[in-house]
């Protein structure tokens with residue numbers, strides 16, 4: 001049995017940032033981070049760049065063992081937590097070790113969901129979440145020497161978008177399978193979806209929209225995929241990103257509220273159980289900037305969550321967590337940013353600014369005349385203004401024309 005003041009489950013950006021925040025405020029406390037992985041913190045954001053050969057593997061790692069031990073943060077690698085007893089304040093790991101905590105943070109991120117179709121366990125079918133996944137993708141894509149190479153990507157989210165440039169780099173024809181009628185159809189209008197799809201097609205991507213993967217075929221290694229519309233596509237690689245798992249069963253078994261959308265916490269990132277917080281990709285939190293609960297999957301949010309949770313665990317913060325989340329990426333030169341909340345609800349209103357002809361579109365998501373989110377394509381300059389609109393919950397009642405007209409400066413809305 002090990003006695004620990006601050007115990008953190010998960011050595012990703014959220015968990016490590018929390019540990020560092022605690023250390024700043026509590027120079028003598030015992031802080032232990034249990035990590036199911038076997039490396040110090042690395043950047044998942046850089047993994048696509050690693051696969052594309054744009055950064056060397058060692059640059060992906062953000063901390064060294066020496067840096068963490070200099071801060072007296074005890075990292076325990078390969079230590080997957082499997083049981084939580086909130087009454088006894090105990091965590092047990094897969095290797096039978098028990099830790100008794102005073103304060104606990106669940107920063108468990110999320111395991112990738114599998115494709116869930118026959119043949120999905122064949123070799124050559126790989127997600128992208130860990131550095132090992134990146135290694136496998138590089139090994140797979142560089143080992144196929146046939147002249148006609150095709151690969152598929154399944155899943156229409158941000159992670160799905162990362163694969164087509166990999167396939168282009170390694171000389172594959174890309175087949176993109178999306179369930180909806182067009183790209184991000186719940187969030188984007190036809191023009192904005194069209195801009196993404198046009199960009200993909202310019203790079204030879206074949207889009208299979210309105211259809212689903214029903215099976216993967218092959219003997220030992222994938223050789224083809226079957227789609228629900230009857231299409232069969234010969235491929236030698238399948239990349240996928242179809243979401244991440246909900247709250248871990250060992251967490252909910254301990255009486256902590258959670259479900260498919262993650263571990264439930266309030267605006268202070270507290271679970272329903274005393275002395276237990278949850279944060280990062282694994283948490284569904286009450287977001288004061290948009291006045292609703294949701295789960296986010298972006299680096300900045302996980303980092304800010306970690307910072308806040310660390311402060312909250314030592315009692316150094318009383319204000320609720322208040323931060324506007326953002327996710328930015330680039331595909332084939334198209335800059336895409338999602339800011340704030342883009343989940344449609346009954347009271348959602350959408351306003352577009354710009355056009356696909358100019359390859360510049362902003363799409364605003366409003367509820368009750370407040371901008372709660374925005375999807376931006378090649379619109380870099382307005383990001384800070386839009387973030388302030390969301391953060392300050394500025395009313396745009398009677399001022400929709402300003403949002404719609406790209407010739408009017410959005411700063412005028414800040415008044």
Ligand SMILES: Cc1cc2nc3c(=O)[nH]c(=O)nc-3n(C[C@H](O)[C@H](O)[C@H](O)COP(=O)(O)OP(=O)(O)OC[C@H]3O[C@@H](n4cnc5c(N)ncnc54)[C@H](O)[C@@H]3O)c2cc1C
Pocket residue numbers: 009010011012013014015034035036037043044045046047048079080081082107108109110128129130159162248279280281282296297298299300302326327328329
């Ligand atoms: C390929 C890729 C590209 C991305 N690109 C971007 C981008 O461009 N911009 C952006 O904003 N975001 C991006 N993201 C998302 C971003 O990386 C995540 O939001 C962020 O890493 C989440 O951090 P986290 O600490 O909450 O969770 P994670 O990074 O998932 O860390 C959780 C850790 O907890 C461990 N763990 C889980 N269960 C247990 C257990 N029971 N015991 C011990 N340890 C456990 C896991 O193994 C993992 O190491 C990307 C993600 C990926 C995968």
